[in-house]
Amino acid sequence: MFSRALVPLLALLFLLSLASGLQARRSEGPKEAYLKAKKALINFSKTKQVKKRHAWLKIIDNFRRVYLLYPESGYAPAALLMMGRCYEELYGYSGRRADLISAIKRYQVLVERYPRSRYADDALLYQARIYAYKLKRPDKARRILKELLRRYPRRDKAKEARKMLAALRASASKKSRSQKVTKSRTQKDKVRQTAKARKSTSAVKSTASKKPPAKSPSLPVGEVASLPLAKLPPEPVLLKGVRHWSSENYTRVVLDLADKVAFSAHLLRPDPRLGKPMRLYIDLRPALASAYVKEEIPIKNGLLKAVRVGQYRPKTVRVVLDLGSLSRYKVFYLEEPFRVVVDILGEGRPLVKAERPLPKSSGKGLSLAQQLGLTVRRVVIDPGHGGKDPGAIGPTGLKEKTVTLKVARLLRAKLRQKLGCEVIITRNRDIFLPLEQRTAIANTRGADLFVSIHTNASPRRRAYGVETYYLNFTTDEEAMRVAARENAVSQKSIGQLRRILKEIMLTAKVQESSRLATCIQKDLVSHLRSRYSRIKDHGVKQAPFFVLIGAQMPAVLVEISFISNPREERRLKSEKYLDSVAEGIARGIVRYVRETQMAYLQ
Ligand SMILES: [Zn+2]
Structure with missing residues (x-):
């Protein structure tokens, strides 16, 4: 294991080493690069080199190069698919589980980054096959196949997916039947009881959430x-x-x-x-x-x-x-x-837009910022409250809405400089914006990350510290209180959000949001601690914030300090402290982006 301090450095070195090998050759476009990679694979497959791991990795690298240099071209998803196939082939020789995982990762990137690509359904089917037949995870395979049918019901791989799903179901029911026979009587009763319980909850659900009748399997x-x-x-x-x-x-x-x-x-x-x-x-x-x-x-x-x-x-x-x-x-x-x-x-244009090509490398390959930009091109920062809604107010009258706007502007400048990406703030003035409009801005602008900035408040004046949230239901009373305040609703109606979230969270990016929250919280706390005493780390928490519901991208809400605490209110008035807050958040975001990129490329 590497020490914690080494990991970011290694990540950086890794990215830089990529940059050196990534110059686009003159007069070579995505098509030429892709065809060349494919030709190399075909020639290679006829040689004895196929038994050698390093030779495979070289072949895979040719395709990786296409993906990295021409991410906007139609050859990028094709290259990802080929990388996945190659890793699967390599597994045939190596027997290493890690090679299968690498294949799955390539397919996942393809589906996530190029959902409209004609290869997206193939990528899902291949993933399902690996899970079903190689990793012996039929449950996971079934879930992926269902996703394929839901998202691409009319694609050519849908037919195969239906067949495979039926086969998996048949073998699962066969298995459970044979297991049941051997079960003791009491166990059987238990099974019956849980089945009954499941039935009754699903009955409640079907009356509560009226799903439109499925007129045809291909309707969205x-x-x-x-x-x-x-x-x-x-x-x-x-x-x-x-x-x-x-x-x-x-x-x-x-x-x-x-x-x-x-x-x-x-x-x-x-x-x-x-x-x-x-x-x-x-x-x-x-x-x-x-x-x-x-x-x-x-x-x-x-x-x-x-x-x-x-x-x-x-x-x-x-x-x-x-x-x-x-x-x-x-x-x-x-x-x-x-x-x-x-x-x-919609089913419209792909998330990766063709009109924003990657900046041309000027002979030195891709800069770090350009490479990071491959995964995050646009960040939306949301300064909490504004206009008629001042947010929380400190003991001497400092308003949350003023603090959040200042931090958002500082953060915008830092992210532009560190990531070279586009940064949008939901409000640049002291105006009122409904919570649902803030998420809508992030979604309509096709943001890759959404960060909402707030200051915390508590009836206990002594409460102080930093915490970062992502959207989920919670039973933690403190978190509920914070969400009720930020949503400007009573705690009672927060409780009723549970059912909404159960429906809505199905497609939310919970894991990515949790990872983003962790990066921001860690870097914000450590940066503040390097300059100020008494910085309390409340960690990453979950709560049902209106402003995060429906966000199509990883989304978090940062409570930078307690405006209700006299010491922290004093700090929130100082430009220097606000700059440190923005710096800490920016570092967390950069780390998140870097780690994401690593996961894509490893
Ligand atoms: Zn707030």
């Missing part, structure tokens, strides 16, 4: 987390307004209501003969559309074409969203005030 999937019907008011509730944000590949629509309503979502296929696009409609009940809400809101902005609002039945308002495309949707609610949030992911 959505999650709907509505209110339990028993809690509804008897009189129709006014739909007061519709807000929306949209880009090529993402849309968020927020329906503002005067009180709680139930809702359901349904999908209508496009009908080219009638000139109708893909439509998602949301029924709100019991509800009444306000006269101030326009019946038709033309938008024509990226994914979202129009929003239409109508009184469908005396107590039902129907909101129809005309969409360019749709691959996945989520509908959930936030409270105080009550609003229904609709998140839609």
Whole structure:
């Protein structure tokens, strides 16, 4: 094992050593580089060299070079697929489990970075095969196959995935049958009981979350987390307004209501003969559309074409969203005030945009910043609160909204300098932004990371220290209190978020967010400690923050210090302290990006 201090250094050396070998040869484009790599593989496969590990690694390196030099080209995903295949081949000779893991990693990168690539379904299928037949993890294989069918139901590999899934299911039920026979009577009873329990919870779930009926297996999937019907008011509730944000590949629509309503979502296929696009409609009940809400809101902005609002039945308002495309949707609610949030992911352009090519290497290969930029191109920093919402207020009157904006600006400058990436802040002035709009900004701008900056506050004046959060449900009372304050809602309605999160978290980047939070927390604490005494490390925590719900990228919320603590409030007034805070967070982000890049390239 390397010592902790050595690891970042080794990471850096590794990246630099890559840079030296990464010059693009003149007049060589992605196609030439890829074909050359492939030709080398074909020639190699006919020689006795195939038994030699180092020879394989060289072949794999040819493809890696294509991916690193031309990440925007269509050859990058192809190169990743080839790397995966080569590692699998290598495993055939080496028998090393690590080679299989390397193959899986390449396939994962392909699916994650190039979800629209024609090879994405292949990458999922190959992963599933490794898990099922080589690593003996049929459970994991089944999950991946289901993902393949959900995301790429019409691709050519879907057919194979269905067959493989059926075979895995058959062998699983055979196994469990043979196990059951040998079980004792009491064990059998236990099995029956848990099965019963499972059945009853799933029954609760199906009434609580009304999923649209699956009309055909190829329709996109959505999650709907509505209110339990028993809690509804008897009189129709006014739909007061519709807000929306949209880009090529993402849309968020927020329906503002005067009180709680139930809702359901349904999908209508496009009908080219009638000139109708893909439509998602949301029924709100019991509800009444306000006269101030326009019946038709033309938008024509990226994914979202129009929003239409109508009184469908005396107590039902129907909101129809005309969409360019749709691959996945989520509908959930936030409270105080009550609003229904609709998140839609399109099938549009890939996440990696072709119009932003990698800066040309000037004979010296890729700079460190350029290489890091391969995984993180755009960071959104969110200074908490603003405008009519001052956030927490310190003993002498310092406002959280002022501190967070200062830190966000400092952090923006540091990240631009350290990573050379694009940095966007959600507000650059003292204005009010609803929490759901902040996430929408990050999603519509296609951010790779989202960092929300806040200061903590506690009724106990003595409380002080630093903590970093990512989105998840929690039973920790302190964390609940912090989330309730930041969400500007009562602690009671925080408790009700559990069910929403269960539905919504399915696609959240929980692990990546937790890793980002860990990097930031560690570096922030250690940097502050190198300059200030009495810096308390509260560690990484989880809590249901509105501002993180629905984020499509790793997302965290940093509580930089307690504004309610007299000593920390004094520090938060000093530019020097704020600069140290920004520096600590920036270092954490750089470390996260570097580690991500390492994982991609190892
Ligand atoms: Zn705050």
